[in-house]
Amino acid sequence: MRSLIKHKAKHRLQxxxxxxxxxxxxxxxxxxxxAAVLFNQEKLQLFEKACNSREEAAxxxxxMATELVETYQNIESQQSNPIVEKLNALL
Numbered sequence: 767m768r769s770l771i772k773h774k775a776k777h778r779l780q781x782x783x784x785x786x787x788x789x790x791x792x793x794x795x796x797x798x799x800x801a802a803v804l805f806n807q808e809k810l811q812l813f814e815k816a817c818n819s820r821e822e823a824a825x826x827x828x829x830m831a832t833e834l835v836e837t838y839q840n841i842e843s844q845q846s847n848p849i850v851e852k853l854n855a856l857l
Contacts, residue, residue, distance in 0.1 A: 768801070768805050770827055771801070771805075771827050771830045771831045771834065772797070772798075772801050772831075772834070774827065774828070774831035775797065775801075775831040775832075775834035775835045775838070776792065776794075776797060778831065778832075778835050779792055779797070779835055779838060779839075780792060793838075793842070796838065796841065796842070797834070797838055800834055800837050800838055800841070801834055804830065804833060804834055804837070805830075
């Protein structure tokens with residue numbers, strides 16, 4: 767389930783980058799770190815228990831992939847913020 771969600775999220779991010787003509791490569795390390803936090807064992811077990819059918823599982827996978835994509839995009843947009851870049855340069 768985890769790899770399918772990560773694959774869906776990665777595919778969405780790459781598709782959006784292609785459509786928007788963004789040449790900056792996808793930060794796969796960041797994506798994996800976010801996935802590790804989102805897929806903590808307790809949360810994943812709750813989702814797996816909630817699946818009574820393949821349709822329910824697909825819906826949960828889509829929701830989690832969307833959450834992963836949105837979190838990645840939020841973090842990435844903050845990284846390109848000029849104020850954040852100046853603060854990072856100070857570190």
